[in-house]
Amino acid sequence: MRTAARRDALRATAAERGLDAVLVTNLLNVRYLTGFTGSNGALLVRTDGADLFGTDGRYTTQAGTQVPDVELLVGRATVPALAREAVRRGARRLGYESHDLTVDGLHGLERVLDDAAAGGTVPELASVRRAVEAQRAVKDDDEVESLRRACAVADQALAQLAAEGALRPGRTELQVGRELDARMLALGAEAPSFETIVATGANSAIPHHRPDTTVLRDGDLLKLDFGATVDGYHSDMTRTFVLGHAADWQREVYELVAASQAAGRAALAVGADVVAVDAAARDVIVAAGHGEHFTHGLGHGVGLEIHEAPGIGQLGAGSLAAGMAVTVEPGVYLPGHGGVRIEDTLIVTDDAPELLTLTSKELLVL
Amino acid sequence: MRTAARRDALRATAAERGLDAVLVTNLLNVRYLTGFTGSNGALLVRTDGADLFGTDGRYTTQAGTQVPDVELLVGRATVPALAREAVRRGARRLGYESHDLTVDGLHGLERVLDDAAAGGTVPELASVRRAVEAQRAVKDDDEVESLRRACAVADQALAQLAAEGALRPGRTELQVGRELDARMLALGAEAPSFETIVATGANSAIPHHRPDTTVLRDGDLLKLDFGATVDGYHSDMTRTFVLGHAADWQREVYELVAASQAAGRAALAVGADVVAVDAAARDVIVAAGHGEHFTHGLGHGVGLEIHEAPGIGQLGAGSLAAGMAVTVEPGVYLPGHGGVRIEDTLIVTDDAPELLTLTSKELLVL
Secondary structure (H helix, E strand, O other): HHHHHHHHHHHHHHOOOOEEEEEEEOOOHHHHHHOOOOOOOOOEEEEOOOOOEEEEHHHHHHHHOOOOOEEEEEEOOHHHHHHHHHHHHOEEEEEEOOOOEEEHHHHHHHHHHHHHHHHOOOOOOEEOOHHHHHHHHEEEEHHHHHHHHHHHHHHHHHHHHOOOOOOOOOOEEEHHHHHHHHHHHOOOOOEOOOOEEEEEHHHHHOOOOOOOOOOOOOOOOOEEEEOOOEEEOOEEEEEEEEEEOOOOOHHHHHHHHHHHHHHHOOOOOOOOEHHHHOOOHHHHHHHHOOOHHHOOOEEOOOOOOOOOEEEOOOOOOOOOOOOOOEEEOOOEOOOOOEEOOEEEEOOOOOOOOEOOOOOOOOOOEE | OOHHHHHHHHHHHHHOOOOOOEEOOOOHHHHHHOOOOOOOOOOEEEEEOOEEEOOOOOHHHHHHHOOOOOOEEEEEOOHHHHHHHHHHHHHHHHHHEEOEEEEEHHHHHEEEHHHHHHHOOEEEEOOOOOOHHHOOEEHHHHHHHHHHHHHHHHHHHHHHHOOOOOOOOOOOOHHHHHHHHHHHHOOOEEOOOOOOOEEEOOOOHOOOOOOOOOOOOOOOOEEEEEEEEEEEEEOEEEEEEEEOOHHHHHHHHHHHHHHHHHHHOOOOOOEEEEEHHHHHHHHHHHHOOHHOOOOOOOEEEEEOOOOEEEEEEEOOOOOOOOOOEEOEEEEEEOOOEEEEEEEEEEEOOOOOOOOOOOOOOOEEEE
């Protein structure tokens, strides 16, 4: 199973760092490493290979089905129980996720270790930082397939809405957003990836506008930023349309953003510095005199979270690796007038990046 | 504004505990205290009344609209920035949420306080524990109104599905679940309250069954546990039906659970101990010899979270207060055969509890 390979990779990291075991508490990391989709679970990955998965009584059956290959511990206080077992089985140095565990959670762990030591040497706690998130940044084949399906659902939902004429003047942003969401659910999405953005007219100049009762009007821009969740994996796509007919300024801004987005996609290569990828797209917009109107980073990793590593922006750090799933989403926002953003989800490969969001990026006049 | 009164209540708690300010990091607590619905925000409540709300540049406009009455601080690292400001404005003793702040987050705060002290006395950090959650357990009028609307959406969605004959033999659990979700969205829900449970036949004996391709069949039980989110507030309702005709055992189990649920609702009174409320419903099931088949607690608080304080169960603690929103949801599960759960969302009042989920609790044969 894929999840066994993922646990083995974490096991190798733990061994390198001199840990006997790692207590994984971040629920998405637990899902990634086990396949478990319930709302309460934690995982103990041991360097000797005998892992332990903990959850509560609601999930006994589900854990048996989803995590058949890891020993199961059922109980109420999962994290302390796993820590207790780790010590009972000889762990002297236990890794934990300091970016996830709360202050109260750490105090609980410390009490467990004190008790378990029973007067002897108290086992040591050491943060593994974001070791699992670092693994998650590079997707395996199963994950890429889930992302493909998530992107396909979003593509189809938008195609259906456009074909039915649902994106027409007279309707409200909220109506469009709700239909897009309902369509994605009908096509098999578990949920929208995030609160769907529908922004028309001047609202399209607000990068993260929440859809409201604003009415779509002839001649306005219509920006849709949305995605579908499939198997827990999130797609993310933005398309901007014009209703009725496109004015020259709309066409110019659109072509500029499209050129920037193409440059950003072209810069997605194994080993590319994320700051350089951002610059490849940003330079196009800056050269056209609109640098101040591109107010956010170029993109982000996407997977079990809608925003995850790597960040692609001016303040980013690190470089791209094959198998990373990222968005490329430049925008130009003219306050009070309107804005254009174009966004794809792609997979970085040794060759050209694989495009997962297949909806056309021509300027569509609806 | 309601949110100002909520901040004043927290301010009073802070003053009682000798704190100069409280740094609220839990995002739902921030929403409760400010009305802010974005994905990144933190709040500094100061005993001198000069509060400060922090978020990042994506939310400048939204913060201005949703939180017009609190001074705004826009930046990238919101929590350290608020802590820095607290110290700059004279805080010597700063409260924080140890159940929410991560270990890394606390270390970041400690660094900020060390820096801000610049060699002088380092300000002290003290956990306020779940002070805001304790406030949230008692709903104000605005919150009750949101819950009423959330429950009404769920009631209407179910009524529409039943009226259209969508709950009929031959359909799958997944189809029913998706239609219920889509219907709630169409009726104005922001999202389902949680992953909708549709469990038919033997699956109905699994308390938290995930809908799958199991086909609804004549003579089977059909258990639906679902809710709608409106204004961030969650409704929670379970109804169990029989398809075609009801067998004697189904009718008997149903009547038993209905009697238990009525007893639980009748026990909802100001000052009632939550363990006693659980017992009032549980005793009915135990007396009928089915105690072992009621495998979970009786209910839970509901609001900005689907599960929040107070817990109503055998291991609960505390008593009910007027304005608490709670569920009452006993169940009897006969493994391999089927199960019945009946659940309402209600408001505890000085009088009889107010029932918010209005769908009939008669045994409906569809």
